[in-house]
Amino acid sequence: MAITYKVLAQSAPSATTNTDVYTVGAGKQAIISTITVCNRSASAASYRIALRPDGAAIANSHYIAYDVALAANDTTALTLGITCDASDVVTVYASTADLSFGVFGTEVA
Secondary structure, three states: OOEEEEEEEEEOOOEOOOEEEEEOOOOOEEEEEEEEEEEOOOOOEEEEEEEEHHHOOOOHHHEEEEEEEEOOOOEEEEEEEEEEOOOOEEEEEEOOOOEEEEEEEEEEO
């Protein structure tokens, strides 16, 4: 069993669009330790984060954060410890194109 600690994904998605930032690869599992959200703008913004099991279509039950406000030029770190199986997908949504997301954790193969 190989364990790799790494940056799982980074993304600066388009505004108001659900964007898949990380998909657990075939034959792997992952533990997402932290997700960061950085607002690079001088204006407030909001974000959403969802975990879609097996790549299922997004549903209300998948959200771990929904329309959370983030102050101008601020960063938040969500320390979660989420366990994921192959094909699970982290999807994000930003109210503006000025948000950056980072997904950090461990992959197990």
